Amino acid sequence: MDSHIKSPPTRRLSTGERENAIDRTIPLFPPAIEIDEHNYFDNNEPPEYLEDMICCAQEFVSFHENNRVVLVTSGGTTVPLENQTVRFIDNFSAGTRGATSAEYFLENGYAVIFLHRQFSLLPYSRHYSHSTNCFLDFMEENDGKVLVDPKYQQEMLSVLRKYQTAKDNNLLLLLPFTTINQYLHTLRALSVALQPLKSRALFYLAAAVSDFFVPLHRIPEHKIQSKAGGNKLVMNLDPVPKFLNRLVDKWAPGAMIISFKLETDSSILLSKAKQALERYSHQLVIGNLLQTRKREVVFVEPDAPVLWIRLTPEQEAAGVDIESLIIPAVVERHSAWIRESDNSV
């Protein structure tokens, strides 16, 4: 057996077959009605760990009371179909955008609260994860010891030093979520914890957030049974409350808020991003297409022309992170936001 048989190149396995897609432009689906925040939070309990988690966040915020702190959300939220969850609806996100952005915020002097989908990519360790770029491929045995292959020393040393600097200076707080309910309760509680920072707080909402969910009072306790001979599973999902306008209007007064708009149809990306900005009146929507998200994004902001940020073919070939272009542009806007807020006091 040839031990050098290569595994096939990693490719995204979750691409659908275009010809099988249904056309959702046909109005077969009634528009979801919006349920309000109180109705949601009053009827869907917070995670039991929330208080402890918020204590850590409050300590982190007071430690950084004179710094800029960014809350980066990353990864996809799940919608459990059973309380003893066997099946769930997931939102696509590997966590690359959030984890990479967090590294560049740290390099730009921010303290980072990283609210992430549990087991999704993390800042720094994303370079050598268990699957892509497996860390074991960078090691070798020598005289009974495990060593880093000399070819990768410099690169790994650079990542290790940045990771240790962030840890040693208490600059990175990692907080996990899995379900949409955990995400919403944690986001609301963290927003309140960040209020003392006023304009120096920045929200960078890169998580892929569910739009529909099964409310607690309708979720079955145990695994849904499939009967011999087959039975349909008809799901009745409620819309997730439009939490973004609560964040802007109430939870995070004074903070700068950036959301991401994810589309797969390029013909609606700009209009949907502009619609989100008009609907929530926050400061910036970063639009991106699933297919090209690693090489281009578009900034949609009030009173300014749209701004495309793209990697050149050379940058793409050299493995440049598009976040190395996105984050400085975000920092520039956050600096202006802080100046305007200070001048308006």
Ligand SMILES: CC(C)(COP(=O)(O)O)[C@@H](O)C(=O)NCCC(=O)N[C@@H](CSSC[C@H](N)C(=O)O)C(=O)O
């Ligand atoms: C998820 C990705 C594409 C990154 O991918 P990975 O690098 O693989 O992690 C991210 O860039 C992104 O667009 N994130 C935002 C995706 C998203 O769900 N955005 C929501 C807006 S925020 S959720 C807000 C809620 N729907 C509401 O209206 O209140 C949307 O497009 O609708």
